[in-house]
Amino acid sequence: KLIGDANFRVLAGIYLRKHPPASALMMRYGQEMPGFLEPFEPVQTLGYLPDVARLELALRASYHAADSCGVAPETLQALPPDRLMGSALRLAPSLRLLRSDWPVHGIWRFNTAPDAPKPEPRAEDVLILRPDYDPAPVLLPSGGGTFMARLLAHATLAEAHDAALDAAPGFDLAPLLGQLITAGAITGLTEGPTG
Numbered sequence: 001k002l003i004g005d006a007n008f009r010v011l012a013g014i015y016l017r018k019h020p021p022a023s024a025l026m027m028r029y030g031q032e033m034p035g036f037l038e039p040f041e042p043v044q045t046l047g048y049l050p051d052v053a054r055l056e057l058a059l060r061a062s063y064h065a066a067d068s069c070g071v072a073p074e075t076l077q078a079l080p081p082d083r084l085m086g087s088a089l090r091l092a093p094s095l096r097l098l099r100s101d102w103p104v105h106g107i108w109r110f111n112t113a114p115d116a117p118k119p120e121p122r123a124e125d126v127l128i129l130r131p132d133y134d135p136a137p138v139l140l141p142s143g144g145g146t147f148m149a150r151l152l153a154h155a156t157l158a159e160a161h162d163a164a165l166d167a168a169p170g171f172d173l174a175p176l177l178g179q180l181i182t183a184g185a186i187t188g189l190t191e192g193p194t195g
Contacts, residue, residue: 001111002046002049002052002107002111003043003046003049007042011040011042011043014040015032015033015036018032018036019032019033019036027060027064030053030057031057033050033053033057034050034051034053034054034057035050037049037050037053038050047102048100048102048103048104048107051098051100051101051102051104052104052107052108054098054100054104055098055100055104055105055108055126055137056108058096058098058126058128058137059096059128059135059137061096062094062095062096062128062129062130062135063094063130063133063134063135065092065093065094065130066093066094067094067133068092068093068094068184068187069184069187070092070181070183070184070185070186070187071181071186071187071188071189073181075189076181076186076189079189083191084157084189085156085157085158085161086156086157086158086191086192087156087157087189087190087191087192088151088154088155088156088157088189088190089151089157089180089186089188089189090186090187090188090189090190091151091152091180091185091186091187092130092183092184092185092186092187094128094129094130094135094185095127095128095129095130095152095185096127096128097125097126097127097128097145097148097149097152098125098126098128099123099125099145099149100123100124100125100126101123102123102124103119103120103121103122103123103124104124104126105124105126105137105139106118106119106120106124106139107119108137109137124139124140125139125140125144125145125148126138126139126140127140127144127148127179129179129180129183129185130183130185131182131183131184138179140176141168141171141172141175141176142167142168142170142171143164143165143167143168143170143171144164144171144176145167146160146163146164146166146167146168147160147161147163147164147171147173147176148160148176150163150164154190157173161173
């Protein structure tokens with residue numbers, strides 16, 4: 001939709017010749033598309049296109065990721081705050097993070113959802129959650145991308161929270177933590193230092 005059917009057919013043909021399928025599984029096809037698009041001269045004016053492709057690939061990877069069970073909210077609520085903040089979160093295999101210099105969530109939404117607002121020119125971080133086995137992109141608040149990147153690097157909740165506050169002093173942990181819990185994206189905790 002972003003470049004039109006005719007242009008996409010031409011682009012796909014060139015891509016196919018440079019990157020023939022390495023697997024018979026359709027879900028693995030197209031992995032090289034973002035890297036292919038970056039230097040591809042005909043789409044250089046659409047700098048956001050590689051990141052939109054990355055978002056599409058992240059949605060597909062999330063869909064095909066291993067299933068997991070989210071930890072019960074009561075388990076987290078039962079922990080004293082200092083133990084919770086000193087723990088690293090184990091996250092669902094389906095969770096994906098995309099950090100972009102472009103309004104990638106806004107562009108994707110504008111082209112997939114009826115009546116979506118026009119994207120604002122700004123960098124956006126997107127979290128892919130998979131509640132009920134259906135991947136959904138979530139626009140992260142300022143500092144949210146830093147927070148999630150640190151969690152994915154096995155930082156404790158306190159370390160991730162501190163990094164997010166350094167990046168965005170107004171970062172509020174509660175709404176994002178609530179989204180992770182509701183989506184079943186937290187599968188367990190590792191208490192104590194993570195090394």
